[in-house]
Amino acid sequence: MITVTYIISGRTTLEYHRMLVDYSCNRTVVRKTRHHSQFQLFIKMEIKSVLIVDGVGPVCADTLTSHGISVTTKPKITKEELLKEIPKHNALVVRSATQVTEEVLAAAKNLNVVGRAGAGVDNIDVNAAGKKNIMVINAPGANAMSACELTCGLILALARHVVPAATSLKAGRWDRALYTGTEVNNRTLAVLGLGRVGREVAVRMRSFGMKVIGFDPYVTSEQCQEFGATKVELSEVWPQADYITLHMPLIDSTRSFINKEVLNSCKKGVKIVNVGRGGLIHEPDFLEALKEGKVGAAALDVFEEEPPKNPLTLEIIQHPAVVATPHLGASTKEAQVRVGQEIAEQLVNLVKPGTYKTPLAAVKPSN
Numbered sequence: 001m002i003t004v005t006y007i008i009s010g011r012t013t014l015e016y017h018r019m020l021v022d023y024s025c026n027r028t029v030v031r032k033t034r035h036h037s038q039f040q041l042f043i044k045m046e047i048k049s050v051l052i053v054d055g056v057g058p059v060c061a062d063t064l065t066s067h068g069i070s071v072t073t074k075p076k077i078t079k080e081e082l083l084k085e086i087p088k089h090n091a092l093v094v095r096s097a098t099q100v101t102e103e104v105l106a107a108a109k110n111l112n113v114v115g116r117a118g119a120g121v122d123n124i125d126v127n128a129a130g131k132k133n134i135m136v137i138n139a140p141g142a143n144a145m146s147a148c149e150l151t152c153g154l155i156l157a158l159a160r161h162v163v164p165a166a167t168s169l170k171a172g173r174w175d176r177a178l179y180t181g182t183e184v185n186n187r188t189l190a191v192l193g194l195g196r197v198g199r200e201v202a203v204r205m206r207s208f209g210m211k212v213i214g215f216d217p218y219v220t221s222e223q224c225q226e227f228g229a230t231k232v233e234l235s236e237v238w239p240q241a242d243y244i245t246l247h248m249p250l251i252d253s254t255r256s257f258i259n260k261e262v263l264n265s266c267k268k269g270v271k272i273v274n275v276g277r278g279g280l281i282h283e284p285d286f287l288e289a290l291k292e293g294k295v296g297a298a299a300l301d302v303f304e305e306e307p308p309k310n311p312l313t314l315e316i317i318q319h320p321a322v323v324a325t326p327h328l329g330a331s332t333k334e335a336q337v338r339v340g341q342e343i344a345e346q347l348v349n350l351v352k353p354g355t356y357k358t359p360l361a362a363v364k365p366s367n
């Protein structure tokens, strides 16, 4: 065991105590000090061998190996292979494809940490990890700009029918009248979830002349104004929004957020963009609303099940009013370098304290 130090910046005393409750349970906290607004937790962690899956960029492996940490890379791994491989490693690095379930964690006899090379941790059973003293870390802001830029591109693509018009032209047609669009200028965009991605979307779409309203229980009206959005109650979102874009995490309270009741309260023909998580939309209700024309158009990058196999999801994807992409929000060269690097640096810091300035982004279990 090696004793390491990491610093968590700017946490309140309350949050600090929660961290202690979360991590002292795994006997990793051996000493604590408080200095100004920063707290130091001294942690014992052993990371000799790391398993990297899901096509995490090579920078992650290169950084780890340059610090003498052994790496096994398996871009695509089945559940059976993972169950066989995981006992050999002290750390696992994933994107969103690999499901780090209770069963996987139970097999992970030597695992100390799961690194999510990205933001969303809904594919990781964080509570089960907490119970097994396995820390979960992520790279929360590292791919936010890429997700934001895809969102903005999809809003504009919906407004101007870019995808169906291009497909039609490739098929030999010249349908100018059919693809007459609408300007986004002066339209109302509702941004649901004003975290790292949502607020960047708000700033950019404001510059297109959109009126941006937003909802996020953790963001104040004043904070909203800083990125050009007006905070409104949810009940005010539905009748006002011409476009709705989803950027909240998938947790119990946000699952099926866009459902029949909500869709019935929206303007007829509302356009919906989802670069967040598939589970935010109740897919059966959504398909019905598409068929009835209540949803005028949608751009979906994420699905309840990925890759989608459910016939209902496939029907949504095939619907003429839908533009669908295969979870590409974070798939840019820049984002993949950043997420791979950030996770690697956090792991290195856990064995060689203070090597990098990257702060530890530990995800707290909720129970």
Ligand SMILES: O=C(O)[C@H](O)COP(=O)(O)O
Pocket: 095, 096, 097, 117, 118, 119, 120, 121, 143, 276, 327, 328, 329, 330, 331
């Ligand atoms: O949660 C995220 O970080 C994004 O959805 C990206 O997921 P990915 O790493 O699987 O592309």
